[in-house]
Amino acid sequence: MTIFTKIINREIPADIVYEDDQCIAFRDVSPQAPVHILVIPKKPIVNVENIGDEDQMLIGHIWLRIRDIARTEGLSESGYRVVVNCGADGGQSVDHLHYHVLGGRPLSWPPG
């Protein structure tokens, strides 16, 4: 079980900004921008490599909620970035699929 499952189960605290039956969004404990929210499926998918064809609706749902969360956080006009790290070279540190929503300042490119 990852730390994100413990957040879903309310076993450890988190600053939750959105939740429904399929996904939950909470503020990153180590924010890299003024707004840094993690959006995760409640289903414990490890990473992009482990998304199944049967998860198509779930993944689409998460993207629509990311859009809504960005609007709620006031990022729609200024812009923002959605990042999904996958595996060792991708810099993934928690083995539960998560979408970083980063905004509130200009973000440089390319990433490190």
Ligand code: 5GP
């Ligand atoms: P990754 O490096 O896997 O793409 O991202 C994992 C993210 O989870 C990191 O940005 C890290 O700060 C965040 N994180 C790790 N543990 C916790 C926690 O217990 N609570 C919250 N809110 N975020 C966490």
